[in-house]
Amino acid sequence: MSAAVVEKASTTREGAFGNAVALSCRECGHRVDLGPFYACPECFGPLEIAYEFGEVTREQIEAGPANIWRYKALLPVPSDIEQSPNMEPGFTRLLKADNLGAELGIADLWVKDDSTNPTNSFKDRVVACALSAARELHAKVFACPSTGNLANAVAAAGARAGIKTVVFIPSNLEQPKQVNSAVFTDSLVAVDGNYDDVNKLASEIAGEEDGWAFVNVNVRPYYAEGSKTLGYEIAEQLGWRLPDQIVIPVASGSQLTKVHKAFQELIALGLVEDKPYRVFGAQAEGCSPVSVAYKAGVDAIRPVKPDTIAKSLAIGNPADGIYVLDICRGTGGAVEDVTDDQVREGIVLLARTEGIFTETAGGTTVAVLKKLVETGQLDASLETVVINTGHGLKTLDAVSGSVAPAATIAPTYAAFAATGLA
Numbered sequence: 001m002s003a004a005v006v007e008k009a010s011t012t013r014e015g016a017f018g019n020a021v022a023l024s025c026r027e028c029g030h031r032v033d034l035g036p037f038y039a040c041p042e043c044f045g046p047l048e049i050a051y052e053f054g055e056v057t058r059e060q061i062e063a064g065p066a067n068i069w070r071y072k073a074l075l076p077v078p079s080d081i082e083q084s085p086n087m088e089p090g091f092t093r094l095l096k097a098d099n100l101g102a103e104l105g106i107a108d109l110w111v112k113d114d115s116t117n118p119t120n121s122f123k124d125r126v127v128a129c130a131l132s133a134a135r136e137l138h139a140k141v142f143a144c145p146s147t148g149n150l151a152n153a154v155a156a157a158g159a160r161a162g163i164k165t166v167v168f169i170p171s172n173l174e175q176p177k178q179v180n181s182a183v184f185t186d187s188l189v190a191v192d193g194n195y196d197d198v199n200k201l202a203s204e205i206a207g208e209e210d211g212w213a214f215v216n217v218n219v220r221p222y223y224a225e226g227s228k229t230l231g232y233e234i235a236e237q238l239g240w241r242l243p244d245q246i247v248i249p250v251a252s253g254s255q256l257t258k259v260h261k262a263f264q265e266l267i268a269l270g271l272v273e274d275k276p277y278r279v280f281g282a283q284a285e286g287c288s289p290v291s292v293a294y295k296a297g298v299d300a301i302r303p304v305k306p307d308t309i310a311k312s313l314a315i316g317n318p319a320d321g322i323y324v325l326d327i328c329r330g331t332g333g334a335v336e337d338v339t340d341d342q343v344r345e346g347i348v349l350l351a352r353t354e355g356i357f358t359e360t361a362g363g364t365t366v367a368v369l370k371k372l373v374e375t376g377q378l379d380a381s382l383e384t385v386v387i388n389t390g391h392g393l394k395t396l397d398a399v400s401g402s403v404a405p406a407a408t409i410a411p412t413y414a415a416f417a418a419t420g421l422a
């Protein structure tokens with residue numbers, strides 16, 4: 001964000017960011033004041049929010065609303081956040097997935113189903129936090145580069161909040177994801193390039209234009225914290241305890257790192273018992289820079305040109321990739337990838353076992369879960385959570401060739417009997 005907004009940011013009201021006290025560099029620990037900053041002035045490392053929480057109790061949280069604001073004490077948002085118009089995302093279902101578990105040989109399996117958020121992906125969580133920051137920093141425009149779901153969430157949240165939105169997407173994006181943004185904003189910009197090109201363009205615009213809050217660029221530290229609520233909810237819905245294993249899709253890697261951060265915070269605050277848990281990352285083979293580095297045993301992530309049907313995960317140069325490697329290795333997890341055919345099979349498998357229609361990101365995650373069991377990387381005897389981050393109606397084309405009516409018949413009993421379906 002440019003100088004004009006920085007100046008205004010100094011007029012930020014007291015308590016604008018709740019219990020957040022500073023921005024802290026993930027690489028060198030250098031601290032800067034809360035504001036529209038995202039890179040460390042010392043080493044250019046990514047900044048993240050640092051807090052002084054004080055006491056936070058289960059009772060306080062349980063008395064809150066059935067959305068992410070029940071965790072507002074743990075987020076960089078003001079204590080009156082519920083008063084400003086927002087999409088009220090979160091507190092989605094955690095479903096016991098016995099049928100899928102039986103199919104995969106996992107004794108104790110849960111699906112965290114984030115496809116039921118207001119715009120049908122987990123992105124409503126991060127956008128709600130970014131919107132709060134944009135408001136408190138007096139941004140004029142709410143914007144993002146996106147692989148699709150983020151654009152939907154930004155466009156909708158901006159409409160509800162009455163703030164101008166401009167969203168940028170790769171022009172080859174699935175049509176439903178384009179419509180799901182364009183219906184909320186007259187400023188959807190389709191860019192001829194892949195996500196990494198769109199992201200670069202957004203950074204350039206953020207440097208040129210006054211007062212633009214790009215949710216995942218210049219207010220990224222605030223935005224990213226929204227993903228922590230997935231971790232808080234899973235723990236609370238399990239009865240205030242952590243699962244043994246969790247499988248999470250990886251594009252930029254932000255979500256995975258924040259679910260881990262959430263678990264660590266819950267332990268530090270005494271809200272759950274400290275215990276080991278293993279974190280697994282899921283990628284599609286056609287865009288698997290993190291899983292390639294994981295398997296090669298190296299720390300550096302080599303950017304790739306994405307080529308996969310899992311377009312929502314198609315980030316070839318993932319900002320949080322190195323942190324994903326650290327967490328997955330450090331917790332005894334892994335990062336794995338699957339082919340596009342396996343992604344399609346994963347979508348159908350989840351649908352037919354649990355009645356949940358997921359998009360390609362979820363197909364990737366379910367297929368990776370299956371592969372992790374088959375290869376012995378995941379312990380099928382332990383309690384496992386898999387996150388479904390988006391809805392299948394947005395990526396219909398992925399499975400429209402593999403699922404179809406079993407028969408097309410005349411409206412007669414004889415015709416039906418002839419199908420053998422009776």
Ligand SMILES: Cc1ncc(COP(=O)(O)O)c(C=O)c1O
Nearest residue numbers: 149251252253254255312389390
């Ligand atoms: C449905 C879905 N799942 C997962 C992700 C990955 O999120 P992250 O970039 O935080 O790794 C995305 C990102 O766009 C997404 O749209």
Ligand SMILES: [Zn+2]
Nearest residue numbers: 025028040043
């Ligand atoms: Zn630094």
